[in-house]
Amino acid sequence: MGTTRVCGEVSSGSSKSLSQSLTVSTSTTETVNGVHEFKICGYSLAKGVGVGKYVASDTFMIGGYSWAIYFYPDGKSPEDNSSYVSLFIALASEGADVRALFELTLVDQSGNGKHKVHSHFGRALESGPYTLKYRGSMWGYKRFFRRSSLESSDYLKENSLLVRCRVGVVKSVTEGPRCYNIPVPVSNLGQQLGNLLESGKGCDVIFQVDEETFNAHKLVLATRSPVFKAQLFGPLGNPNTKCITIEDMEAPIFKDCLFTDVPSGIFSWGATPVLEFTHPG
Template structure:
C-alpha cells in the first residue's frame, strides 16, 4: 500500500509534511437607510444601490430592494451584495455573505439573520436574500459587508420586543448541560427533564408564580407532570430558556417546531421566543399553511404574524384559492370572526 514516507537508506522512513494556507479577507461596509418609509415608495423590482466600496482588492455595492427583487418577494425587502468589478476569464472570486437587521441600539436581531452559501461572484455577480417584514417600525438602516472568507452584511431596522442573545446565556446553557445543582424535575411525554427553579423563574413569570408566588405547590420533590407539550418541544423550550437559542433544524422541522413553541411561549410568558416563532412562521406562509398559521396568530394574539397572513391573502389569487380549500373550512369553524374579516376584504377588493 503506498504511503507518504520514503526510506532514507538506513531502514528508517523519513516523514515530511506541508501545509496549505488560504488567505481570507474580512471587513465590512455600513449602509444607512434614512427615511425608510419613503423608500417603500420604490416599486417592486427596483433598487437603490449603495456607494461603491473596496474590500479584498475588489469593488462592491450593496443593492437594496425596498419592495422585493421580483413579484414573488413583493412582501419582502431584498438585500444583495454585488461585485462591481470586471473579472478576468477563469478567475474566481469566492465569498460568503451574512445579512442581519439590527435593532434601534445597533444590535443584531437573531430572527433576521441570513447567511449565504459560498458564491463565486465571477460567475454570479450578485447574491442575496429577501427578508420578510415582521414587526418593523421604520428607522435607520446599516448594512455591513466584507470580502474573502465571508462577506458580512448587516442592516438595521427596528423589530419590536426582540433583543440579541446575552453573553450570560452561554453560561446558563452550560449549567443546563452539566445538571449541576438542579432542584426541579419535569415529566413530559414519558421523559424526565432536570432544571433549576431560579433560572426558570427568572425567565418566565409563570414559572416564577408557580415556584415562588401564590401558585407554588409547597416544597415537594416530586416531578412536575406536563401533559400538553411533547417531550422534544419541552426540550427545545428549556434549551431556549437557558441559552437564548434554538437548536438547528431543517426547514420542515422548523415549521412544525415553531408552531408548538409559539403555543408554549405564550403559555409561559416568553415574549422573545414568541416573536422568534412569529418570524419563523412568517417565512412559511403558503396557500397550504396560511389557515393553520392564521388560526395560531389569532388564538395567541400574534398581531405581526396575523398581519403577514392577511397581507398574503390580500392577493386575489391567493384568497380565491384559499376560500376553495379545506383550510378555509377549518378557519370557518375555529375562527369565524376572521372569516368575516376576510370576506369583507374580498368585497372591498372587488
C-alpha cells in the first residue's frame, strides 16, 4: 500500500512566476466557557466556623482544567472581624499561567432575578484576562457580601445559598497549511470485475459454449479484447448482440478464461474464433 502526501497551499502570482507560492496561517484566541452551581445548605451551621475557614464545592472541569469554589462564612481576612462572607474560584489542577475570565454570582432565590454578580465577562479589560500562576491560585472577593445584609436577603432561602460560577479559559490555536498522508490501497480492479461478473448484475450478453451459457458485460469484453471490441462496437460489429456462440472450446476452459484474473497483455479474450452471432429479432 502506498502513501500520497497532499499539502494545502495557495498559489500566488501570474503564470510567468509559477515557482512562487503563498502560505497562510491564522491564530484564533477565544474562551472555552463552562458554568458550575454550588448549593450551600445549612448556612447557619457553617457560620461561626472561624475566619479563614471555608466550605468547598466539588471539583469541576472547564477548558481542560479542574476548578473549585470556596465560600468563607466568616470571611477570609481577620481584619474584617467576620463582617463579610468571602467567595473565590480556585484552580484545582496543575497548571501554570492559566488565563481565564471569571464570574461569581450569588443567586436571588426569590425569583426576582436580582442576583449579585461580579464578572469579567462583557466588559473592557485593560490588563486582559486574569492569570492564575499555579494550583491553588484564586480569584474572588474577600468582601463579597456583608454578612448582616446577606442573612436578611432573598439570597438566603430555607437556610441555603446558591452560588453560580462561570469560567472562560482562554485558548489560542494557530492553523496553517495542512498536510495529509492518504493511504492508497493496492488496486484489486481485476477481483472486483470478477465479483461483478459472478454476481450477474448488469450483464448484457450471453455466451453459448458447449451447451452451457455464461453471462458477461460487453464493455468489459471490449476493454480486455480487441477482437470483441471490433465484433461488438466496430464498424462491422453489432452493439445489439445479445448472444454469442463459441465452438471448438470446452465450457470449463471458457469459464476459466472468463473468470481468471490475468494481467492485461497476456490474455486476450476473443482469440478463439467466434463462429456465430445471435442478434435480437
